[in-house]
Amino acid sequence: MDVRMAPLQKSPELFELSAENREAVRLQMERLLASPHFRNSRRYTDLLRYVIQQTIDGHADVLKERTLGIEVFGREPNFDTSGDSIVRVAAAEVRKRLAQYYQEENHQQELRIDLPSGSYVPHFRYPQSQPTFPRRVLEPIAAPLPVPALGPARKRKLGLPAALIALAAVALGAAFWTWLAWPSAGDKLLGPFLQAPQDAMICIGVPQLAQNQPGAVGHEALALGEPTTNNAVVPFADALVLAHFQVWLNARHRATRVQLARNTTLNDLRSGPTILIGALDNPWTMRLTANLPFRFLGTDQAIGQIADSRAKSAKQWSVDFHVPYSDRTQDYAIVAITRDDLVDQPLLIAAGIGPNGTMAAGEFLLDPSHLDALARQAPHGWSGKNVEVVLATQVVQGNSGPPKVVATEYW
Secondary structure, three states, X not given: OOOOOOOOOOXXXXXXXXXXXXXXXXXXXXXXXXXXXXXXXXXXXXXXXXXXXXXXXXXXXXXXXXXXXXXXXXXXXXXXXXXXXXXXXXXXXXXXXXXHHHHOHHHOOOOXXXXXXXXXXXXXXXXXXXXXXXXXXXXXXOOOOOOOOOOHHHHHHXXXXXXXHHHHHHHHHHHHHHHHHOOXXXXXXXXXXXXXXXXXXXXXXXXXXXXOOOOEOOOOOOOOOOEEOOEOOXXXXXXXXXXXXXXXXXXXXXXXEEEEHHHOOHHHHOOOXXXXXXXXXXXXXXXXXXXXXXXXXXXXXXXXXXXEOOOOOOOEEEEEOOXXXXXOOEEEEEEEEEEEXXXXXXXXXXXXXXXXXXHHHHHHHHOXXXXXXXXXXXXXXXXXXXXXXXXXXXXXOOEXXXXXXXXXXXX
């Protein structure tokens, strides 16, 4: 169909929605929804289409969180917006994907559709035109200075080295700036986590304590010695890793919040990137690693295990908790850098079978040299993929040695 439109106002300001402008917005909306940033996600496509259509139809006043939850995501009319963050999370992701789309060079001069932070009403505008600067006109020199003539041989002697020096300087300068701008292996591995627009959450486990152990909160219904997770104690190793992650995120100007695993809901995990610390005392780690290539196997007969769940593999790494802590010589951990399908957010997992494994996992993620070594051993085309690593660490009188990679998987 040939759509003929009157010329639109090429203004960077928001324009009024005349019939021609409405048609231009619809065409731009279809471009956005057909792009790789949206076409594979029905949730974000439905939200963006709905808010644009309602706005150009003159119903922007209905674009409230509750209305979007009901009309776009099928929530009940009385759903709790404070406890169910699906609209806020989806809107934040739409804003991020819109920004990614317009950052691409071939889209920078297209009509802009933005979803301002704190609002569900889209704005439409044309991009700022590139500023133009008057060209400086150089006055010709009235009387050129005489230049002594050079013979052909001397011209060759001076001209060739000068050209080579100039080319070498340009090449070295380009190489230097490329080296400065080139992301490190750690940047590539942790980029999706650090670049997420939402605040990061650190979810830390709580161990089971017997009812008569210090830190356990009393429950009359529990018999003395019966295990409970209602306590105020966090393992020292987990707390140490938590502190290191907070320093690391603060240095990168990332806001964080910390939650105990027992108080964390699925909606919390879906609200932004998450770091999971600890394994056997963190039910979210146990659940979200259950379908990964390497997974934890609980503590049957007081033995913690990591199993290789890939086909035709029976590898296992275990720690016997019958052995006193001071006598253990080995611990193991899982490090995962992934975007989980259930929560649809970037995840970092630093979890050991025992406390030494958790400390080794934290050291591995926060030490760039370990991530660089991992990248050097990675298969071709690994960047942007999910990564899972099994680590081993030697333990001497309760002290952890450096983490050592014993198995990896990319997908």
